[in-house]
Amino acid sequence: MADDKSNAAEYWKANVRLIFGCLVVWAFVSYGCAILFRPLLAGIPVGGTDLGFWFAQQGSILTFIVLIFFYAWRMNKLDQKYGLGE
Amino acid sequence: MSQFAINLLFVGASFALYIGIAIWARAGSTKDFYVAGGGVHPITNGMATAADWMSAASFISMAGLLASGGYANSTFLMGWTGGYVILAMLLAPYLRKFGKFTVPDFIGDRFYSNTARLVAIVCLIIASVTYVIGQMTGAGVAFSRFLEVSNTWGIWIAAFIVFLYAVFGGMKGITYTQVAQYVVLIIAYTIPAVFIAMQLTGNPIPMFGMFSTHTESGIPLLTKLDDVVNALGFQDYTADVDNKLNMVLFTLSLMVGTAGLPHVIIRFFTVPKVADARWSAGWALVFIALLYLTAPAVGSMARLNLATTVYPDMAGQVENYEEAALNPILYEDRPDWFRTWEETGLITHNDLNNDGRIQMYNNAADFSDRGWEGNELEVNNDILVLANPEIANLPGWVVGLIAAGGIAAALSTAAGLLLAISSAISHDLIKTMINPKISEKGEMLAARISMGGAILLATYLGLNPPGFAAQTVALAFGIAGASLFPALMMGIFSKRMNNKGAIAGMLAGLICTLLYIFTYLGWFFVPGTNMLANTPDNWMLGISPLSFGAVGAVINFAVAFLVSNATDAPPQEIQDLVESVRYPKGAGAAVDH
Numbered sequence: 001m002a003d004d005k006s007n008a009a010e011y012w013k014a015n016v017r018l019i020f021g022c023l024v025v026w027a028f029v030s031y032g033c034a035i036l037f038r039p040l041l042a043g044i045p046v047g048g049t050d051l052g053f054w055f056a057q058q059g060s061i062l063t064f065i066v067l068i069f070f071y072a073w074r075m076n077k078l079d080q081k082y083g084l085g086e
Numbered sequence: 087m088s089q090f091a092i093n094l095l096f097v098g099a100s101f102a103l104y105i106g107i108a109i110w111a112r113a114g115s116t117k118d119f120y121v122a123g124g125g126v127h128p129i130t131n132g133m134a135t136a137a138d139w140m141s142a143a144s145f146i147s148m149a150g151l152l153a154s155g156g157y158a159n160s161t162f163l164m165g166w167t168g169g170y171v172i173l174a175m176l177l178a179p180y181l182r183k184f185g186k187f188t189v190p191d192f193i194g195d196r197f198y199s200n201t202a203r204l205v206a207i208v209c210l211i212i213a214s215v216t217y218v219i220g221q222m223t224g225a226g227v228a229f230s231r232f233l234e235v236s237n238t239w240g241i242w243i244a245a246f247i248v249f250l251y252a253v254f255g256g257m258k259g260i261t262y263t264q265v266a267q268y269v270v271l272i273i274a275y276t277i278p279a280v281f282i283a284m285q286l287t288g289n290p291i292p293m294f295g296m297f298s299t300h301t302e303s304g305i306p307l308l309t310k311l312d313d314v315v316n317a318l319g320f321q322d323y324t325a326d327v328d329n330k331l332n333m334v335l336f337t338l339s340l341m342v343g344t345a346g347l348p349h350v351i352i353r354f355f356t357v358p359k360v361a362d363a364r365w366s367a368g369w370a371l372v373f374i375a376l377l378y379l380t381a382p383a384v385g386s387m388a389r390l391n392l393a394t395t396v397y398p399d400m401a402g403q404v405e406n407y408e409e410a411a412l413n414p415i416l417y418e419d420r421p422d423w424f425r426t427w428e429e430t431g432l433i434t435h436n437d438l439n440n441d442g443r444i445q446m447y448n449n450a451a452d453f454s455d456r457g458w459e460g461n462e463l464e465v466n467n468d469i470l471v472l473a474n475p476e477i478a479n480l481p482g483w484v485v486g487l488i489a490a491g492g493i494a495a496a497l498s499t500a501a502g503l504l505l506a507i508s509s510a511i512s513h514d515l516i517k518t519m520i521n522p523k524i525s526e527k528g529e530m531l532a533a534r535i536s537m538g539g540a541i542l543l544a545t546y547l548g549l550n551p552p553g554f555a556a557q558t559v560a561l562a563f564g565i566a567g568a569s570l571f572p573a574l575m576m577g578i579f580s581k582r583m584n585n586k587g588a589i590a591g592m593l594a595g596l597i598c599t600l601l602y603i604f605t606y607l608g609w610f611f612v613p614g615t616n617m618l619a620n621t622p623d624n625w626m627l628g629i630s631p632l633s634f635g636a637v638g639a640v641i642n643f644a645v646a647f648l649v650s651n652a653t654d655a656p657p658q659e660i661q662d663l664v665e666s667v668r669y670p671k672g673a674g675a676a677v678d679h
Binding site: 008011012015016019022023026030031034035036038039042046047048049050052053054056057058060061062064065067068069071072075076079083084085086 | 152157160163164167168170171172174175176179293296297298305306307308309310312324326330333334337338359360361364365367368371372375378379382579665668669670671672
């Protein structure tokens with residue numbers, strides 16, 4: 001029982017760490033590249049405008065998709081590793 | 087065949103398709119009616135979620151707002167997709183494991199309190215009704231154009247059809263109808279965009295066309311667009327914004343709102359396994375992204391097409407925009423689409439300088455040297471997507487297709503929301519809290535009466551909406567994000583969060599957000615009852631009412647945390663419940679209700 005508990009606690013910690021990592025990327029592309037750091041990226045031209053504009057209109061959406069699939073893939077591995085899957 | 091007949095044919099055929107599928111895959115039980123059974127594949131479910139999710143706001147309204155606001159309105163794109171990341175990681179798998187099918191169910195059980203359940207019901211109803219107001223605005227535009235009636239009539243007809251659709255449906259519960267609606271919607275959105283991208287840039291993929299070269303002038307499309315709008319006194323389409331705080335908060339508001347909206351969350355109860363809930367969120371976003379990556383192309387190209395329709399000389403220009411601006415089209419020579427939209431009252435022309443021509447420009451700019459005495463053309467943002475194929479001279483069937491798509495988008499989401507409202511009232515409020523012995527018939531009756539009430543209220547308020555469809559919907563997101571999202575998240579991620587904390591947090595988030603919104607937009611959105619004018623100068627710290635949901639969410643978290651830590655920890659069995667939702671093991675069949 002004690003093993004089960006510490007196993008579960010470890011699983012949860014690993015999950016929270018993974019979520020945190022993913023949300024850092026999530027915030028970086030949307031709030032960062034697309035909004036706050038746009039002036040810094042102004043020098044990088046993309047089709048008639050700059051990289052920040054591309055992130056705001058397309059880049060962040062593409063990153064979001066990758067993030068969700070990455071998370072689902074990693075979590076399935078964790079489910080198996082800790083024997084907590086279905 | 088007249089355009090009217092073609093529209094009728096397309097809308098009629100798409101309806102026949104949905105009804106046919108609904109009959110073919112009939113819901114077997116009340117449970118099926120609400121959540122479509124437990125055996126839906128993640129990809130199918132993702133597609134159905136996408137249809138549920140993409141409403142009149144995404145389909146009809148958003149590209150219009152992108153067109154008018156340019157870069158500044160990218161918030162809608164990021165906000166309405168980024169929310170899925172939070173949903174997939176912070177809510178969906180755990181709520182699936184929890185295994186009930188309404189949001190008040192989770193909040194009531196997790197916070198072991200009927201008061202919490204009641205507060206959640208109130209939050210849900212306010213957010214959903216606001217959302218339906220936006221849908222009615224959008225559906226009204228679609229119906230007024232497609233039936234060639236005034237906008238007011240369009241809204242009432244839309245209300246009637248949404249009512250029939252939701253009340254006699256149960257269609258909503260049938261995932262395959264949603265899949266069909268998604269297919270209609272995405273084809274309707276993409277085909278005109280492909281044609282237009284081909285015309286303007288020679289690139290058939292709109293998301294790439296947007297960043298490539300404008301064929302007629304030989305310069306990049308976005309540079310071209312910047313130059314054109316500049317010559318008309320507007321700021322650059324791609325111009326950066328000064329108020330970054332507001333832009334960040336607005337995006338955040340839409341994101342947390344996405345994760346707090348009941349009709350989306352419900353979708354994740356319909357997959358067989360917890361792991362599938364995660365995949366499902368990913369697939370939903372893929373299908374949503376197909377439209378969202380096309381939308382900015384639609385917006386920018388429509389803006390350019392509109393400008394070059396009014397100022398034909400601008401199309402081939404690389405330099406002499408000033409000169410081209412002096413030669414707008416004669417009002418007499420306006421194209422056919424212009425005339426049909428004028429009948430709806432959503433395009434108006436007022437020849438201020440009596441030269442018989444159409445001067446369209448930024449009213450804040452002074453062009454008296456050009457003999458202009460004010461902007462003469464008002465184009466409602468919400469018509470842009472529907473008018474887009476006509477502006478680009480595409481064939482009649484494309485116009486019919488987009489009418490069918492717009493109506494599908496508005497109806498599927500409005501029906502989903504009405505179902506969420508009615509289940510909150512009939513199931514969570516009446517059956518769980520007031521009268522547990524109510525018969526199934528009585529429950530259904532209560533559900534239908536509450537749907538009717540909600541739609542009447544939303545339609546009445548939709549006649550004088552607090553903004554364009556997508557803006558009204560954004561308010562709904564702010565409300566849901568400030569009230570429900572924090573409670574759901576803390577219910578999963580904090581074992582220490584107790585009933586008092588959650589209730590105080592939800593109330594604080596909801597009330598602060600509503601007060602801020604009503605201050606600028608009128609009490610309960612009744613026009614003329616606002617205390618301050620809704621202009622940036624009046625906003626607190628430059629935060630728009632649309633963005634306040636993010637602040638409300640922070641208030642919610644803070645209040646909940648303080649109150650919870652000052653009061654007793656939740657009982658052991660609740661802490662065990664929280665523990666159990668965290669692990670997929672033992673999730674069992676979906677929804678044992």
